[in-house]
Amino acid sequence: MPGKWVKQFNAWCFEIMRLIFFWSLCSFLCLSSWAQSGNAFLSPSLKAIQADPSANPISLWLEQGKSLWGQASEPSSCAQCHGSVASLKEAATHFPKWSNKGQKLINLEDQIVACSERTTKPYKGLESSEVLSLSALLHSTSAGLPFELKPQDAVKELWQTELNAGANLFTTRMGRMNLACTHCHDLNIGKTMRADVISPGHPTGFPIFKMSWQSMGSLDRRLRACYSGVQAEVPPSGSNELRQLELFLKLRAQGMPIEGPSLRR
Amino acid sequence: MSTPILTRLAFMGPIKAGISVEARWSAAHPMDSGFRVDDSGRRIPRNIIHSVRAYLNEKLIMEADLGTAMTSPVYLAFPVTVPQEGGVLKVVWKDDAGQMGETVQRLVL
Numbered sequence: 001m002p003g004k005w006v007k008q009f010n011a012w013c014f015e016i017m018r019l020i021f022f023w024s025l026c027s028f029l030c031l032s033s034w035a036q037s038g039n040a041f042l043s044p045s046l047k048a049i050q051a052d053p054s055a056n057p058i059s060l061w062l063e064q065g066k067s068l069w070g071q072a073s074e075p076s077s078c079a080q081c082h083g084s085v086a087s088l089k090e091a092a093t094h095f096p097k098w099s100n101k102g103q104k105l106i107n108l109e110d111q112i113v114a115c116s117e118r119t120t121k122p123y124k125g126l127e128s129s130e131v132l133s134l135s136a137l138l139h140s141t142s143a144g145l146p147f148e149l150k151p152q153d154a155v156k157e158l159w160q161t162e163l164n165a166g167a168n169l170f171t172t173r174m175g176r177m178n179l180a181c182t183h184c185h186d187l188n189i190g191k192t193m194r195a196d197v198i199s200p201g202h203p204t205g206f207p208i209f210k211m212s213w214q215s216m217g218s219l220d221r222r223l224r225a226c227y228s229g230v231q232a233e234v235p236p237s238g239s240n241e242l243r244q245l246e247l248f249l250k251l252r253a254q255g256m257p258i259e260g261p262s263l264r265r
Numbered sequence: 266m267s268t269p270i271l272t273r274l275a276f277m278g279p280i281k282a283g284i285s286v287e288a289r290w291s292a293a294h295p296m297d298s299g300f301r302v303d304d305s306g307r308r309i310p311r312n313i314i315h316s317v318r319a320y321l322n323e324k325l326i327m328e329a330d331l332g333t334a335m336t337s338p339v340y341l342a343f344p345v346t347v348p349q350e351g352g353v354l355k356v357v358w359k360d361d362a363g364q365m366g367e368t369v370q371r372l373v374l
Binding site: 053054055057059060061063064129214215 | 271272273275276277289291292293296336337338340
């Protein structure tokens with residue numbers, strides 16, 4: 001009789017140990033993939049194109065960015081006010097930030113458009129090639145730095161409200177698919193969705209050259225593509241909810257280095 | 266007038282006389298195939314780079330007639346044998362809208 005009890009006890013112990021081992025392995029795998037950037041999910045051939053500037057299409061935008069930045073002697077150039085690009089090394093790390101003038105959150109692309117409107121050569125649209133190439137240039141200059149998002153003391157509460165709204169959006173189900181961001185980008189990282197692998201959705205590699213767009217695009221455009229993916233109503237470019245989501249995503253990726261403009265499938 | 270098209274030409278491999286290097290040319294052209302529609306449902310007329318010519322020291326070395334299946338940005342890679350005295354590679358392109366352009370890059374020994 002005692003032999004049977006010992007056997008049963010051993011079986012329970014084994015079962016418990018197996019569960020502990022299984023869950024620790026699972027959580028280890030989840031945590032290790034949690035802080036991965038989108039670049040870790042690229043195919044070997046895309047990684048090879050990304051590493052080679054003569055094959056990487058982003059170099060075209062970077063070169064356009066450099067020529068638009070211009071020299072201090074040129075009128076209506078960025079360099080006229082800002083000096084060299086290196087002096088704005090930290091610019092991309094601070095956006096989105098609260099704009100007292102517009103009383104809303106603005107991101108780097110909004111700032112570039114606002115800047116250009118003060119010159120004689122205003123850029124049209126957030127996704128115009130000029131805005132994207134300057135954004136790509138500034139993001140490549142900030143490569144290696146983490147996001148530094150802090151509100152000014154005077155607008156601390158307003159900023160926090162926007163951040164909360166972004167976090168709320170991240171966890172709110174929407175669209176005909178009835179999915180929230182968190183269902184894919186927290187709970188199903190590493191699994192395949194159609195032919196793609198789901199990444200944690202950290203915005204460290206923006207603006208991106210997406211092969212299916214055959215063009216550069218900003219985080220704004222990429223987020224709208226996600227809305228369309230879950231078959232929700234797509235907000236117009238530059239909407240406040242996209243900025244709130246961007247703020248939340250960048251704080252979610254806190255501590256990860258900016259990687260500059262990147263390739264995506 | 267349409268916006269200027271950004272192009273880029275680079276060489277891969279060591280540039281030594283008599284040795285073949287790979288020239289890589291790309292252009293950020295929209296390459297509208299003529300099959301797509303805009304947001305209001307109207308057809309976007311075809312506008313692609315339909316002909317590309319490469320000249321090495323003013324001598325034609327490569328001629329390409331491109332079709333609607335080309336990607337945007339256009340990317341072409343072709344071999345170039347470096348002449349004894351070095352030289353200049355010029356890539357001339359033309360699109361359906363009548364826009365033309367050239368990209369020049371020196372082969373420095």
